[in-house]
Amino acid sequence: xxxxxxxxxxxxxxxxxxxxxxxxxxSVVTFTEEEEAIEHxxxxxxxxxxxxxxxxxxxxxxxxxxxKKTTPDLKVIMLTGYPTIETxxxxxxxxxxxxxxxxxxxxxxxxxxxxxxxx
Amino acid sequence: xxxxxxDKNSDYLExxxxxxxxxxxxxxxxxxxxxxxxxxxxxxxxxxATIRLLDPGTDSFVFGxxxxxxxxxxxxxxxxxxxxxAALKKGEPIAKKDIDILCDHDSCVYISQEGVKSAMSLxxxxxxxxxxxxxxxTRDSREFAQSEIAFAxxxxxQVGMALTNSRLFQELEVQVKFLSELREISSLVNSTLNLDDxxxxxxxxxxxxxxxxxxxxxxxxxxxxxxxxxxxxxxxxKYLNRGSISRENAFFKAVSxxxxxxxxxxxxxxxxxxxxxxxxxxxxxxxxxxKNGRDIIGILRLLSNQPRSFTQNEINFTVTVAExxxxxxxxxxxxxxxxxxxxxxxxxxxxxHTILDSLWxxxxxxxxxxxxxxxxxxxLETRGFEExxxxxxxxxxxxxxxxxxxxxxxxxxxxxxxxxxxxxxxxENLENPEGAKWxxxxxxxxxxxxxxxxFVIEAVRDITDQQLLEQEKxxxxxxxxxxxxxxxxxxxxxxxxxxxxxxxxxLRDDLTSKEMIEEMDMIIRNMKRMAELTREMTEVTGFExxxxxxxxxxxxxxxxxx
Numbered sequence: 001x002x003x004x005x006x007x008x009x010x011x012x013x014x015x016x017x018x019x020x021x022x023x024x025x026x027s028v029v030t031f032t033e034e035e036e037a038i039e040h041x042x043x044x045x046x047x048x049x050x051x052x053x054x055x056x057x058x059x060x061x062x063x064x065x066x067x068k069k070t071t072p073d074l075k076v077i078m079l080t081g082y083p084t085i086e087t088x089x090x091x092x093x094x095x096x097x098x099x100x101x102x103x104x105x106x107x108x109x110x111x112x113x114x115x116x117x118x119x
Numbered sequence: 120x121x122x123x124x125x126d127k128n129s130d131y132l133e134x135x136x137x138x139x140x141x142x143x144x145x146x147x148x149x150x151x152x153x154x155x156x157x158x159x160x161x162x163x164x165x166x167x168a169t170i171r172l173l174d175p176g177t178d179s180f181v182f183g184x185x186x187x188x189x190x191x192x193x194x195x196x197x198x199x200x201x202x203x204x205a206a207l208k209k210g211e212p213i214a215k216k217d218i219d220i221l222c223d224h225d226s227c228v229y230i231s232q233e234g235v236k237s238a239m240s241l242x243x244x245x246x247x248x249x250x251x252x253x254x255x256x257t258r259d260s261r262e263f264a265q266s267e268i269a270f271a272x273x274x275x276x277q278v279g280m281a282l283t284n285s286r287l288f289q290e291l292e293v294q295v296k297f298l299s300e301l302r303e304i305s306s307l308v309n310s311t312l313n314l315d316d317x318x319x320x321x322x323x324x325x326x327x328x329x330x331x332x333x334x335x336x337x338x339x340x341x342x343x344x345x346x347x348x349x350x351x352x353x354x355x356x357k358y359l360n361r362g363s364i365s366r367e368n369a370f371f372k373a374v375s376x377x378x379x380x381x382x383x384x385x386x387x388x389x390x391x392x393x394x395x396x397x398x399x400x401x402x403x404x405x406x407x408x409x410k411n412g413r414d415i416i417g418i419l420r421l422l423s424n425q426p427r428s429f430t431q432n433e434i435n436f437t438v439t440v441a442e443x444x445x446x447x448x449x450x451x452x453x454x455x456x457x458x459x460x461x462x463x464x465x466x467x468x469x470x471x472h473t474i475l476d477s478l479w480x481x482x483x484x485x486x487x488x489x490x491x492x493x494x495x496x497x498x499l500e501t502r503g504f505e506e507x508x509x510x511x512x513x514x515x516x517x518x519x520x521x522x523x524x525x526x527x528x529x530x531x532x533x534x535x536x537x538x539x540x541x542x543x544x545x546x547e548n549l550e551n552p553e554g555a556k557w558x559x560x561x562x563x564x565x566x567x568x569x570x571x572x573x574f575v576i577e578a579v580r581d582i583t584d585q586q587l588l589e590q591e592k593x594x595x596x597x598x599x600x601x602x603x604x605x606x607x608x609x610x611x612x613x614x615x616x617x618x619x620x621x622x623x624x625x626l627r628d629d630l631t632s633k634e635m636i637e638e639m640d641m642i643i644r645n646m647k648r649m650a651e652l653t654r655e656m657t658e659v660t661g662f663e664x665x666x667x668x669x670x671x672x673x674x675x676x677x678x679x680x681x
Contacts, residue, residue, distance in 0.1 A: 013614050013617055013618050016622055019621075019625050020624075020625060081611075081613035082657075083657075101654075102617045103613050103653075104617065105624075106620075106624035109621075
């Protein structure tokens with residue numbers, strides 16, 4: 001099973017993702033603050049990060065860039081309520097594996113996580 | 120003359136009568152002189168005779184007529200000794216023999232070559248003034264008797280009278296002729312305002328009238344004050360191009376207002392270029408100023424190919440023609456300046472007209488009586504008018520933006536308040552509501568020297584299209600706002616919807632009761648339906664209207680998907 005980091009400014013969203021992925025047997029750590037998430041990733045092993053694009057202080061793209069600095073092999077799924085070509089292109093260029101649009105279906109989320117971890 | 124006294128007296132009387140008879144029938148001084156010098160040698164038993172006339176201009180005696188002598192002798196520079204010339208000028212006759220031997224001047228060689236031995240020199244007197252001299256010459260040494268001298272003096276007096284009378288007669292004839300010619304020239308030069316034509320009339324008309332070879336006109340350039348040759352006749356290009364004459368004494372005298380008559384132009388120090396003058400065959404020159412009022416604007420020169428002592432009449436006539444010419448020249452110059460000025464004004468007017476006609480504005484100029492005095496091409500074309508249908512018409516009859524119900528016409532306001540006015544007019548079209556027009560009008564007063572408004576200029580722009588675009592833009596902005604709000608709402612719904620849907624799906628996994636599962640499925644189905652709706656709403660917001668992350672804005676999903 002994998003260590004998964006989830007970062008979203010909406011607390012209910014991170015709780016939900018944690019519940020879904022914990023049931024899949026993963027170890028899930030959730031954050032609503034960007035700095036805390038980056039700090040955690042710097043100090044602990046993380047296999048997959050699920051990042052919302054619209055956060056409080058930074059953007060998900062900036063967080064992705066920071067995380068990739070310390071863990072270049074980190075697998076990342078980006079979540080967004082505002083899908084844009086610009087953010088999609090940036091996310092892919094910075095090494096995000098998936099770019100998903102909210103609201104994502106539970107099954108779809110499970111499949112995407114399984115898929116990216118299997119790569 | 121070796122006759123006894125009675126015979127001599129009788130002969131003298133005969134000669135005197137013959138001379139008197141001959142000369143009284145002639146009116147031409149030259150003919151009188153020619154006749155006298157031809158007949159006297161025969162009558163007085165002498166070998167040769169000459170007549171010279173006093174040129175008051177140079178105070179010297181110039182050739183008049185001769186008989187029995189060579190050209191070389193006649194062309195000698197000194198006529199006789201200083202003593203003889205002084206006596207003649209005092210009016211005293213003087214007779215000398217052996218003048219070829221007893222000679223004390225620089226022309227003795229000519230006298231001896233010619234074989235002249237005795238000379239009787241007689242002053243030709245009229246009205247107590249010496250006007251010339253008559254010389255009777257013999258080639259044998261001869262002592263002239265006092266009676267011969269006295270007789271010759273009386274003949275010389277006769278000659279003087281005849282010369283003077285014929286001169287007067289000729290002068291009168293010439294004066295009459297000159298008056299008539301002057302009238303003609305005056306009428307000709309005043310019949311045109313063309314400067315070149317005037318100059319041509321002067322240089323073509325004068326030479327035949329005054330029996331001279333050619334004529335030149337030089338004018339002082341108004342800007343540089345330099346003398347420029349502007350017209351000439353009867354002279355070669357080589358002569359005309361001999362050089363500047365502005366350093367000649369004759370020119371200085373002429374520009375100071377005095378005419379200058381030069382008998383011997385080939386030697387006279389008052390003119391330069393003697394060699395060129397000789398080559399051209401010019402003997403005498405008359406220079407007169409060309410005046411316009413008090414101002415001297417140039418000089419006119421008459422050039423004779425015969426030695427010529429210009430008479431006062433001829434000089435006066437030339438001066439008068441030059442004055443007439445001067446006035447006409449000045450008129451022509453003024454006319455030329457006015458024409459140039461007029462052409463410049465016309466050119467400026469055309470230029471301004473072109474600019475006004477090229478403006479994308481309807482332009483009108485209105486006079487204080489509210490009549491239109493100018494309308495540009497754009498106005499005429501837009502309104503479908505010909506210019507004559509607008510000019511002079513009342514303003515309110517030709518403009519569509521004049522309202523009958525308007526309490527005060529802006530044109531009137533500008534005339535009254537002398538201030539510029541800007542008006543935005545909306546004209547409804549009752550027959551066609553979509554044909555309503557918007558006009559932006561700028562009215563500007565043009566003030567006269569008295570501070571009153573002379574004209575009002577109205578520039579009108581049809582801004583209907585612009586107004587319609589503005590309205591359309593405003594509506595579009597409103598619509599964008601609505602759509603944007605819908606998009607924002609959809610996004611804001613996505614996160615809670617995601618949490619609710621996911622949680623419901625998790626709960627469904629935990630349920631075992633078929634009934635509960637069906638109810639949960641209904642909740643999940645409806646939430647998915649809501650998710651579909653928010654997605655569609657997001658797709659509808661096809662506008663870049665809101666900051667998202669960084670510099671990124673929401674993209675047009677709908678247009679991208681299409």
